[in-house]
Amino acid sequence: xxxxxxxxxxxxxxxTATFTPYDKEATGETGTSYIKLNxxxxxxxxxxxxxxEPGASSTPHRHGGAEEFYVIEGELKDNxxxxxxxxxxxxxxxxxxxxxYSENGCTxxxxxxxxxxxxx
Numbered sequence: 001x002x003x004x005x006x007x008x009x010x011x012x013x014x015x016t017a018t019f020t021p022y023d024k025e026a027t028g029e030t031g032t033s034y035i036k037l038n039x040x041x042x043x044x045x046x047x048x049x050x051x052x053e054p055g056a057s058s059t060p061h062r063h064g065g066a067e068e069f070y071v072i073e074g075e076l077k078d079n080x081x082x083x084x085x086x087x088x089x090x091x092x093x094x095x096x097x098x099x100x101y102s103e104n105g106c107t108x109x110x111x112x113x114x115x116x117x118x119x120x
Contacts, residue, residue: 031056052102065113074106
């Protein structure tokens with residue numbers, strides 16, 4: 001079996017890693033950040049770790065493909081009042097529109113099939 005070269009693997013620990021803040025000018029979000037290891041995938045496509053500071057909210061968006069996420073810690077509340085807690089695994093269908101808020105902050109593992117769009 002061939003060994004994995006150092007340029008073929010990235011490892012970070014979400015407890016100690018530096019998260020990249022979302023660009024407020026591009027997204028309108030403050031207090032949100034992410035870790036994305038795959039340099040060949042667009043920012044919000046594929047797998048990434050999403051973090052919301054206390055009081056942060058996402059901008060309203062529509063999913064271009066299905067989204068699945070696992071709440072690692074904290075709570076996330078959707079605009080329809082649904083609360084997702086640590087340990088919850090969630091699937092949202094393609095075309096789903098929502099935005100989320102976290103009163104006390106949260107960390108979420110996300111897999112997104114397609115790009116997000118702004119609802120019309």
